Amino acid sequence: MxxxxxxxxxxxxxxxxxxxxxxxxxxxxxxxxxxxxxxxxxxxxxxxxxxxxxxxxxxxxxxxxxxxxxxxxxxxxxxxxxxxxxxxxxxxxxxxxxxxxxxxxxxxxxxxxxxxRATVSEMGPLLLSRMMDLNDVQEGVLNIAFRVADEQGLLLMDMKDLRAILSHVAEHASELTTQYGNVSKQTIGTIQRQLLVLENQGADKFFGEPAxxxxxxxxxxxxxxxxxxxxxxxxxxxxxxxxxxxxxxxxxxxxxxxxxxxxxxxxxxxxxxxxxxxxxxxxxxxxxxxxxxxxxxxxxxxxxxxxxxxxxxxxxxxxxxxxxxxxxxxxxxxxxxxxxxxxxxxxxxxxxxxxxxxxxxxxxxxxxxxxxxxxxxxxxxxxxxxxxxxxxxxxxxxxxxxxxxxxxASPVKGKYDATVDSESAYEMLQKRVAGTAATADAPGGGGWLGQLGGIVGSIFGSGVSRGKLSTGQVIARNVARSVSNKVVGGIVASVGKSVGGQLGSSIGREIVRGALGGILKR
The missing domain is CATH 3.40.50.300 (P-loop containing nucleotide triphosphate hydrolases)
Incomplete structure (x- = not known):
């Protein structure tokens, strides 16, 4: 110089x-x-x-x-x-x-x-709406998404975070409508399409960290x-x-x-x-x-x-x-x-x-x-x-x-060159989904129907691997598979009456069929 x-x-x-x-x-x-x-x-x-x-x-x-x-x-x-x-x-x-x-x-x-780079939160719903050319209704739904993310402590950093919170809002649209106003899944879909257009223009490289x-x-x-x-x-x-x-x-x-x-x-x-x-x-x-x-x-x-x-x-x-x-x-x-x-x-x-x-x-x-x-x-x-x-x-x-x-020779060399993907809305919502699925799949999960399924499974050996079935269990399973539809229907109806109470035998039959599921179809 x-x-x-x-x-x-x-x-x-x-x-x-x-x-x-x-x-x-x-x-x-x-x-x-x-x-x-x-x-x-x-x-x-x-x-x-x-x-x-x-x-x-x-x-x-x-x-x-x-x-x-x-x-x-x-x-x-x-x-x-x-x-x-x-x-x-x-x-x-x-x-x-x-x-x-x-x-x-x-x-x-x-x-x-x-x-x-800038984070999605820093950009805010007003400027994002301008960037995506959203109408007033779509901008309103985007504001709701930002509000939900804020109240639930979900950080909006990049495009996948924004997509995740929009999907979350769509899944809970009926609940959010009573609190924030009308949330339409169709509107969410339109915003998601506009996000795709924005991504195709390269905006996915702009949103993120380090900001x-x-x-x-x-x-x-x-x-x-x-x-x-x-x-x-x-x-x-x-x-x-x-x-x-x-x-x-x-x-x-x-x-x-x-x-x-x-x-x-x-x-x-x-x-x-x-x-x-x-x-x-x-x-x-x-x-x-x-x-x-x-x-x-x-x-x-x-x-x-x-x-x-x-x-x-x-x-x-x-x-x-x-x-x-x-x-x-x-x-x-x-x-x-x-x-x-x-x-x-x-x-x-x-x-x-x-x-x-x-x-x-x-x-x-x-x-x-x-x-x-x-x-x-x-x-x-x-x-x-x-x-x-x-x-x-x-x-x-x-x-x-x-x-x-x-x-x-730049004074900021290396400061912004590498993208950082920190834990934010996308990762946090993924963990919630995984946690819910784990709870549902846990032993004893699913309430009385889950317990009933466990009992039926133990009867027919569904919870035991094929190679570990005893001779008696194999015979019992084969007998069950050969039972005629009429007999199975009777068994299902009686079980339905006992567990379904006033639900009626037909509803009880459907519940138990769902619990037996693949067992009776093998």
Whole structure:
């Protein structure tokens, strides 16, 4: 890791993002007021994200970012002094010096990064319902399953635990209905099918132990720089609901675990949420309320959340109102929806009399952006057209060999790599079933019918192995087998009358036939 001081343009309390007529600064004490990076595909959003991540890391702020295409991974390797980079740096009066940043790769599937896991209990019924796209009735039954598991001390760690508790609820549906409300086996079956779909998407690798400890995201390296955590999301993006729910779970966990921090001089963590529109698509009201609550209140925990998406209209107004730091790359106005997006984007900025914001948005070149960051007492600065500064680390992905070397030197190597299967709901319910079966099979078990079966068995020698029967027992057994159906019926009827009482001879006959069972059929 280079230790030479970098003339990056940053100061102790500001990050230099780019330059137009005026330089664009992101103020660290206001960086936890959240932000938005938008623009059409290929306009430079990933480079802007990398520039911001580098600035935060240099300031000692840990960063978490989802890497959809793999391009952001290059931040872990030394940058290259290419001609266009040197020219842009010179235009901004920057001294370009290649740099690289301490990086940890994470991967839900454990293939291109350290595994990321959460327990089923930590995820909770609301987020699981979102992940499986359950309706209100199905979500209600899932809540009942969680409640039963909690009351019976059954730990829900992985997918087999969740399947086991759902099966347990189905078996006791009639009992639970009177206590918790209607529990339908058909509904349980639907949830189980959705779990199968989720497993096919790879969610079974996400649920389990050891669960992720969020403090491992909030590290600095030996030079005091913030570690950059990159979630490898190219495969994860094939399951968009799993991706969005996973990132929302992370935000929720940060919100619940971190103490209040007020307005710190710099964030404790900055969280970049790429393809943010997936979080809001078709989200039910309960989930939207949770998202709005987390975004609104997590600021006081010292966490800044930056949404990255193509159009500002992808983000609901209540959430958009919380995003004070804006970077807007070019949008194309080819369709009515595009034109609406341009107008909406222009209206979210503080107007600059020197710029026609709506018109400029469609004219921005690659690497250019309209920028407005919070300043002073938290008010947005007037929008400026700027050229985004060049990153100092590599632009583009790392090679597989470089990734392996980075993972081998990772500070969390070995901590999450091996799965741990502790005793939880599945194992505990299996023991209950085994214990019940053992009780039923024990000598003298089964009440008076079991005793009756034992007596009959002793008569006919069913409890003795074939090789240990005496001559008399063999004769008795053979005689019993040769008895006609009429005689057997009489014997059964008389025994039925004596043991069945008022049950009647016919019911008694069926009971004793069940006890004799295979003896009389040999």
């Amino acid at each position: 280079p230790t030479t001081e970098i003339k990056s343009g940053d100061t102790d309390d500001r990050i230099f993002i780019g330059k137009g007529e005026q330089p664009a600064w992101l103020t660290l004490p206001l960086a936890n007021r959240h932000g938005l990076v938008t623009g059409a595909t290929g306009t430079g959003k990933t480079v802007s994200l990398q520039v911001m991540a580098e600035g935060f890391a240099r300031a000692g702020v840990p960063v978490f970012a989802a890497d959809i295409k793999g391009d952001l991974s290059g931040i872990a390797e030394l940058g290259e002094a290419k001609d266009f980079i040197l020219k842009r740096a010179q235009d901004m009066n920057l001294t370009f010096q290649p740099d690289q940043f301490s990086t940890i790769f994470w991967d839900v599937f454990g293939e291109q990064g350290h595994p990321v 992720l400890q969020l403090k491992d995201f909030m590290r600095t390296d030996r030079d005091g720089r913030g570690l950059i955590n990159i979630l490898v999301a190219d495969r994860l993006m094939q399951s968009p609901q799993l991706y969005a729910t996973f990132l929302l779970w992370m935000l929720s966990e940060l919100f619940e675990e971190l103490p209040e921090a007020g307005d710190p001089p710099k964030p404790k963590l900055v969280f970049f949420f790429d393809e943010a529109h997936l979080l809001f698509n078709d989200a039910p009201k309960a989930l939207m309320d949770k998202i709005e609550q987390v975004v609104r209140l997590i600021r006081s925990k010292g966490v800044g959340v930056y949404f990255v998406t193509q159009n500002p209209i992808d983000v609901p107004d209540k959430v958009l109102a919380q995003l004070g730091n804006r970077v807007q790359h070019a949008l194309r106005a080819f369709t009515p929806r595009d034109q609406k997006a341009v107008a909406a984007a222009a209206q979210t900025f503080r107007a600059n009399p020197k710029l026609d914001t709506a018109e400029v948005i469609t004219q921005l070149g690659k690497g250019e952006a309209l920028v407005s960051f919070l300043e002073g007492n938290g008010t947005p600065a007037m929008v400026e057209r700027v050229m985004v500064r060049p990153p100092t680390a590599r632009i583009g992905p790392v090679t597989p060999e470089e990734r392996k070397a980075i993972m081998a």
